[in-house]
Amino acid sequence: MFKGKPKKNNKDASRMKRMRRPGMSRRKVCKFCADYLEIDFKDANLLRNFVSDRGKILAGRITGVCSKHQRVLTSAIKRARMIALLPYLNY
Numbered sequence: 001m002f003k004g005k006p007k008k009n010n011k012d013a014s015r016m017k018r019m020r021r022p023g024m025s026r027r028k029v030c031k032f033c034a035d036y037l038e039i040d041f042k043d044a045n046l047l048r049n050f051v052s053d054r055g056k057i058l059a060g061r062i063t064g065v066c067s068k069h070q071r072v073l074t075s076a077i078k079r080a081r082m083i084a085l086l087p088y089l090n091y
């Protein structure tokens with residue numbers, strides 16, 4: 001007489017498996033790997049995405065850049081600083 005699913009599927013129970021913490025961003029993919037971008041030290045607008053507002057180079061675990069590209073990126077940023085495309089520090 002009672003048709004349908006006997007188990008009551010609660011929304012909360014099914015969602016418990018892939019619960020994300022608030023404030024945590026989604027899965028990060030290295031921008032350079034994904035888009036086959038080349039890191040150019042003359043491209044200051046691109047490099048500016050990977051330095052903080054104080055001019056510090058952001059860590060790869062923050063920006064999502066893989067270690068291979070992070071290595072290239074840091075040397076590109078340092079090179080860009082030398083030719084004054086990027087600041088050494090920002091106030």
Ligand SMILES: [Zn+2]
Nearest residue numbers: 030033066069
């Ligand atoms: Zn990469």
